[in-house]
Amino acid sequence: MSTATGTSLQPGAQPPREPARKPSTMAQALNRALRDSLAADPDVHVFGEDVGTLGGVFRVTDGLAAEFGEDRCTDTPLAEAGILGTAVGMAMYGMRPVVEMQFDAFAYPGFEQLVSHISRMRNRTRGALPMPLTVRVPYGGGIGGVEHHSDSSEAYYMATPGLHVVTPATVADAYGLLRRSIASDDPVIFLEPKRLYWGKDDWSPEQPAEVPAIGRAVVRRPGTSATLITYGPSLPVCMEAAEAAARDEGLELEVVDLRSLVPFDEETVVASVRRTGRAVVVHESTGFAGPGAEVAARVSERCFHYLEAPVLRVAGFDIPYPPPMLEKHHLPDVDRVLDAVSRLQWESEWRDGEGSGSAGEGVR
C-alpha cells in the first residue's frame, strides 16, 4: 500500500506530465481513468466510503474530490446497500455513478440492490431506465488481507443476468476498461485485482491505450501446445507458467486473458482451443460452480472434436477464503498450473497414430 501512497497523484495537481513509457501502476491508471471520465462527462459522479478526502483505501480516487469538488467525488455514509441504492436513483435521473465497494466481501450487503434492481431495471422498464453505473470492487487475495478482504465473488455477479463483469490484468487494460465501463449504458461490475494494484508496466498516461470494447478477450502469448484461459490476478501466474513450460518442457502455451467475463468472448477462446487442442482454466475463485466451470463447459460444447484432453481447471479450493498465513496454499500458483498442463494427456496413447493433427507440434 505504501508504494501506491508514495507515488499517488497529489490533490489539485495538473494531469501528470510524465514522459512516455515511464512505468505506471494499475492504481494510477485507474485514477487517471476516473479523472478523465469526470472531466469528459459532467454526469459522471464518483462516490463511496472514504473515496473523498482520503482518496480511497487503495488511493484509486486520490485527488478527485479536490479537483472536481465533493459533489462529484463524495464520501458516503458507511452503507453498501445505500451506496448502490442511491446510485440506482442517480442513474434513473440520467447520471453515470461510479461507486466503490471498499473490499470484495463488503459488497454483500448491497447484493439485493444489484440483483433486484441494478441488473434488471433496463429489462423491467423495457429500456426506459438503463442503468449506466459502474461498481468498482477490489477483489481477490494475495495481499495478506484478513477475513472478508480477499474474496473472489465473480461467479455471483456472472450468474446475475443484466450485469457486465470485467476485470483488467494489465495497467493499460485497467485504464481502457474502466473508461469503457463508465461510458457503457449497462451496469458494469468492475473487478480490480487488488494484488495487481501496484504492478507496473510501461503504460503511458500521455498515450492512454484504449481497449476495443467490453467483451473482447485477448491472446497475451501465442502458443500451439495448449491454451491457458485466465483473467485478472491469475494472468501473471499463467504468463510465468507459460515461460517456464517453454524453457523447461519445450511446450508453447497460449495464454488467453478474458478481460471480460460477461459478455464472454467465446470466439477468441474457441479459436484458441481449436488451434491447440488442450485447455486449462485458471482462476482464484472456487472451482465448484465457479467461472471455470462455465468456461470448461462452453469449450467442451464447441471444441469437442478438437480436444486431445479434458478441459482442466486450476482454481482456489472450495473453502471459505483462508487466513492470510495460509493463503499461499490456496491460491493457484505456477507449479499448480504446470502440474495441470502435465496432466493434459500428452501421451494420449488411445489416439496415438491417428494423426488428429490438432495437437501442437513440439509436444513430444
Add this chain to the structure above:
Amino acid sequence: MTVLEQSGAYHLAPPPAWRPRRDPDPLLPDREPLRLLGTGAELDGELLLELYGQLVRGRRFNEQATALTKQGRLAVYPSSTGQEAAEVAAALALQEQDWLFPSYRDTLAAVARGLDPVAVLSLLRGDWHSGYDPRASRVAPLSTPLATQLPHAVGLAHAARLKGDDVVALAMVGDGGTSEGDFHEALNFAAVWQAPVVFLVQNNGFAISVPLAKQTAAPSLAHKAVGYGMPGRLVDGNDAAAMHHVLTDAVERARRGEGPCLVEAVTYRLDAHTNADDATRYREASEVDAWREHDPLVLMEQELRSRGLLDDAGAQKAGEEAERMAGDMRERMHQEPELHPMDLFDHVFAHRTTQLQQQAERLRAELEAAEAEGIPAAGEQDRHGQAHTDEQGSRK
C-alpha cells in the same frame, strides 16, 4: 466511578463538552395522529371535492382489481381498500415534475397520479414487469422487494438537486418495510445529504400477518425519523384532508431545501394482504369492523355533506364516474395482452451478447416449428389454460 479514578493514580481530564448535533424537540412527532375532518378546521372545499372524487375512484379500482383476480385476469392483487386516503393524497401532493416511488400495494397512488390503470396493473397481471415509462410519468416501477425503492428515491432527489432541478421524490413503504435495512440506509443517506425526499409510511397494522407490535418497539413509526435527524409527522391515514395537508407541507418543505421528512399514516388494511391471503387467521372480525367505522370515504362524505358541498346527486355522479373508469378498465383487462416471446431477449443489455443472440435464435426456431405445426406460441395461450369468463359469466 471508573477503576482508574478509584486508584487515584491519574488525573483525568474532563471529557470534551458534548452537545447534541440537532435539537431533537422540533423533530418529534405529535402524540396523536393529526386529524382535520370533523374538527371544524378551515379547509378548501374544492380540494375536498377533488379528494372525494379520487377516493371514490380508488375504492372502485380496488373492487374491480379484486374481481379481476377471481376472473383469472390478474395473477394477484394486494388491495389498498381502507388506505385510499393515503394513496390519493400521495399522488395529489406532488407537482408534475416530482417523482413517486411506489411499492407493490400502491397501484392506486400511481393511477391517481394519472397513469393508465391497465399499464399500472401490468406487473400484477403478469404480461410484463412494468407497463409504463417511468421517465415519462415520473412514477418509478412498483417495487416488490420491501423498502429497496427508498434509496432510489434518495439518489434521484439528490441527483436532481445536483443538477439544479426543482424536483421532490416521494417514497412509499409499509409498516413491515420499516424493519428492512434499506429503510434505514435510505433515511440516513437522505438526512446526511439533505435530499429533497419525503418518506410516507403507511402503517396499515400488519405485515402480511405480523402485527405492528411484533414489528417494532418504537413509540410510533414517525419517531424513527428523529434518530436520523429529520422530522417525523403522525397523521390519521384515513383522513384524506389531513394526509394531503401534511404531505403537501412535507413536499414543499423538501422543495425549499429544508431536507427530508418522514410521515407515518396510521391506517388499516380492510382486505387481506392479497387475494391469496386469509386474514381471518390472524385478526378478529371485530377489529376490522371497528376500522370500517373509520372508513376514509365515509369520513370525507360526512364532511362534505355537513358543509353542504355534496348531496345525493353529487355522490351518485362521483359513483358513475368511477363506474365508467372501472368499466373501461374491465373491458381492456379482458382483452388478451399481446405478448411476443422474442421480447424476452430485448432490453437485457443495450446490445445482445453473442450468447443471448444464440438463445434468441433457438427460441425463434422453436416458435417457427410450432407455427408450422399449427400450435400457438406460448405467450398467446391462457396463463391458466382455461377459458375466461367476463363479469356476466359469458365465455370469452
